[in-house]
Amino acid sequence: MTRVSGDLPMPVKPQPASVSDQEISDAYNYLLGRLLVTRQQQLDFKDGFKWNGILHRKPGAVDWPNPNLDVAYSEAWVAVDENSYTIVSVPKIEGRYYTVQVLNGWGETLANINERVFPRRPYGDFAVCLQGATVSLPADVQRIDLPVRSARVLARVALGDDWDQAVALQHQITVRATGTPTLPEIPTTPIFDLENLPGVEAFDAADIALDSERDLNPGMEPLQEKARAIARAVKDPEQRARVDKAIRTVAFADFAKAGPPIGHGTIRNGWARPAVVGAYNIDYLARTLINYGGIWANIAPEVMYYRASTDGTGAPLSGDNAYTMTFSKDQLPAHYANYFWSVIAVDTRHFRVLPNPKEKYLINEQSKPEYGPDGSLTFHFAAEKPADVPEGNWLPMPKGSVYRLTFRFYGPIDGVSNGTYWPPALRRVN
Structure with missing residues (x-):
């Protein structure tokens, strides 16, 4: 459009979008949840992933935030369409936790294959199908419908005391396509370091990110429209600078x-428990935070996560200090998990396990912790093991490190499943 000044037409500058800094922050933190998944998807395919194939990782050999070192992971990206399906084959596994988790491109859990979900026959062949697809399946195949054309698969097999058996079972999990499904394009969005989140360039990728994967949660449409509107606005240099400033001053803050509370979660005893995990409904902020600090989180009936970055006084956890954490006999971790529990430490920048000469990265039942005469259990977190502390009760913490702990309860029950339990506070002892 133009306006007339005398006889000369003058260009009219596009009007700035009527969007507040807070709206920019909300749209950014919503969009970031998707960009964290597209970032990981691009890294996966650079790492050798192929559609409808599976990669079996060696125990401990995964490179994403906050890994679970109790399990052997296997990973896949599957694609389905109206005329094909993908078979996921699961061996018979008894006396050992396992699950094959299926997630969408926002990090939302769509399905699990295990004995909780399929108690009558939790093994065999499962056909992952596009919802509504008319495909002919063999009689002995169990159908799983997906509301999306592509999905992330993450299988976990608990290592337990016999790692060789766990790895053998892990390698019996297979993925294969039937027919020739149409393969989706991998979205090209920024690949950024987790400690250096994108600024306004996030909105340059908004249309690609939102067009390539529908958010299944109702109520997100206004945020999507806001993100798209901002993406249009930032084509103007003045608006681009303004949006980038709002991201760095408001959205990052x-x-x-x-x-610390993982979105709308709750902190007690220095431990944060998320309000939602694995399936987020309208809590997009929790989804983004969990995709950032522990991507591919499963749903609460499978596992509950607690996180601590501070001791009981609120001071940050430091490798220069020594801490204890004591469970009374009637509050032992095993009382709250059907399958297993563990606690690991990760750094606060990259969320990777902290290197130490012992190459010991978690405390769990396999670390053989010893109980006190009264049946209590005490963990120790310190650079050096106290002389009178059993090896299995101690987790080495490198001096100079700042870290956080993650406590996992697989198959949560009682207070962990109903949200009334928090692990005991860490107490500084030096």
Whole structure:
């Protein structure tokens, strides 16, 4: 459009979008949840992934935030369409936790294959199908419908005491396509370091990110439209600078503020418990935070995660200090998990396990912790093991490190499943 000044037409500058800094922050932190998944998807395919094939990782050999070192992981990206399906074959596994988790491109869990979900026959062949697809399946195949054309698969097999058996079972999990499904394009979005989140360039990728994967949660449409509107606005240099400033001053601050309680979670005894995990409904902020700090999280009936970055006084956890954590006899971790529990430490920048000369990265039942005369259990977190502390009760913490702990309860029961339990506080002892 133009306006007339005398006889000369003059270009009219596009009007700036009527969007507040807070709206920019909300749209950014919503969009970031998707960009964290597209980032990982691009890294996966650079790492050798092929559609409808599976990669079996060696125990401990995964490179994403906050890994679970109790399990052997196998990973896949599957694609389905109206005329094909993908067979996921699962061996018979008894006396050992396992699951084959299926997620969408927002990090939302769509399905699990295990004895909880399929108690009558939790093994054999499962046909992953596009919802509504008319495909002919063999009689002995169990159908799983997906509301999306592509999905992330993450299989976990508990290592337990016999790693060789766990790895043998892991390698019996297979994925194969039937027919020739139409393969989706991998979205090209920014690949960024987790400690250096994108600024306004996130909105340059908004249309690609949103067009390539529908958010299944109702109520997200206004945020999607806001993200698209901002993406249009930032084509103007003035608006681009303004949006980038709002991201760096407001959105990053909102993200950091929401980090300790994991969005709308609750902190007690220094431990944060998320309000939602694995399936987020309208809590997009929790989804983004969990995709950032522990991508591919499963749903609460499978596992509950607690996270601590501070001791019982609120001081940050430091490798220069020594801490203890004591469970009374009637509150032992095993009382709250059907399958297993563990606690690991990761750094606060990359969320990777902390290297130590012992190459010991978690405390769990396999570390053989010893109980006190009264039946209590005490964990120790310190650079050096106290002389009178059993090896299995101690987790080495490198001096100079700042870290956080993650406590996992697989097959949560009682207070962990109903949200009334929190692990005991860490107490500084030096």
